[in-house]
Amino acid sequence: MTSFPLTDRFTAALVLASQWHAGQYRKVPTGETPVIPYLSHLLGVASIALEYGATEDQAIAALLHDALEDGPANTGQTPAHLREQIAGTFGESVALLVDDATDDTPAPGQPKRPWPARKAGYLTSLHGKNAASLLVSASDKLHNARTILADVSALPADQRAAYFDRFGQGHGGTLQYYRLLSDHYQAAPAAHTQTRLRALLHELDRTITTLEHATGLTSDQTRQLPLLQSAQAPQ
Numbered sequence: 001m002t003s004f005p006l007t008d009r010f011t012a013a014l015v016l017a018s019q020w021h022a023g024q025y026r027k028v029p030t031g032e033t034p035v036i037p038y039l040s041h042l043l044g045v046a047s048i049a050l051e052y053g054a055t056e057d058q059a060i061a062a063l064l065h066d067a068l069e070d071g072p073a074n075t076g077q078t079p080a081h082l083r084e085q086i087a088g089t090f091g092e093s094v095a096l097l098v099d100d101a102t103d104d105t106p107a108p109g110q111p112k113r114p115w116p117a118r119k120a121g122y123l124t125s126l127h128g129k130n131a132a133s134l135l136v137s138a139s140d141k142l143h144n145a146r147t148i149l150a151d152v153s154a155l156p157a158d159q160r161a162a163y164f165d166r167f168g169q170g171h172g173g174t175l176q177y178y179r180l181l182s183d184h185y186q187a188a189p190a191a192h193t194q195t196r197l198r199a200l201l202h203e204l205d206r207t208i209t210t211l212e213h214a215t216g217l218t219s220d221q222t223r224q225l226p227l228l229q230s231a232q233a234p235q
Contacts, residue, residue, distance in 0.1 A: 005055070009056060009060060010056055010060055010063075013059075016085075016089070017039065017064055017067070019075075020070075020071045020075055020082070021037075021042065021066070023074065024037070024038035026038055026040065026147075028166060029166045030165075030166075042063050043063075045063070045136075046063045049136060052135060052139065052197065053196035053197070054135060054136070057091070058097060058135055058136050060090050061094050061098050061101065061136045062139055064086055064094070065097075065098055065137075067086065067098060068082055068098060068099070069102050069103070072105070072107060072108040072110075073106070073108060073109070075108075078108065079105035079106075083099075096133075097132060097136050100133035101133070101136050101137050101140060115169055116169075116228060119228060120230060120231040123231045123233075124231060126184040130190050131190040131193050131194050131197050134190055134191055134201075138200050139200065141181050142204045142207060145178055145208055149207055149210060151163060157216075160216075161215060171215060172225045172226075173227045175208075175211065175215065175217060175225075176223070180223065180233060181204075182201070182205045184233045186205070
């Protein structure tokens with residue numbers, strides 16, 4: 001009989017994620033009071049990863065995927081110290097998966113690098129990532145895309161573009177980033193090595209396409225928006 005795939009390591013990661021993201025909420029428009037704990041996103045990402053075949057290491061990385069990016073601001077600890085804790089508790093393989101899901105590691109109290117440079121750099125890095133890293137990363141993006149689509153679909157058509165004002169890059173920048181994420185995932189050599197990973201990437205692309213249509217854009221129109229024009233996926 002096959003042993004159960006999750007152990008006390010996963011439980012420990014869940015506790016750590018809850019501690020490191022305590023007091024953090026999901027984004028809302030300016031002037032609105034946030035009510036959804038950020039932990040809901042981490043749980044959602046881990047759930048998607050497991051549904052698409054994650055190992056325990058990948059599921060742990062899914063819970064901790066934002067630790068190096070958001071943890072310093074929430075905990076006052078440096079990214080290096082947080083990473084040491086991840087590697088020391090769960091192993092270097094988990095720490096490497098978290099590295100591959102991270103696009104910036106600001107020190108406590110410091111801002112992140114400018115959004116276009118961060119996102120363009122992350123997009124181009126996807127080509128060299130292995131299947132395990134792609135699964136964790138794409139699970140994160142699918143949970144975000146599904147959340148946005150659910151919120152947008154509940155709005156009248158003439159209010160949907162304004163929904164994206166909660167994101168610094170607005171409607172066009174947000175959708176272009178997600179479209180290019182899907183393109184880069186599909187172009188990565190490791191994306192074609194595992195059946196469940198291919199299924200995950202197909203579902204991500206389907207969700208993004210539905211979101212584009214819900215806000216009046218085609219995929220080609222989204223690709224041609226100006227903000228990330230230099231970060232197109234290889235053909």
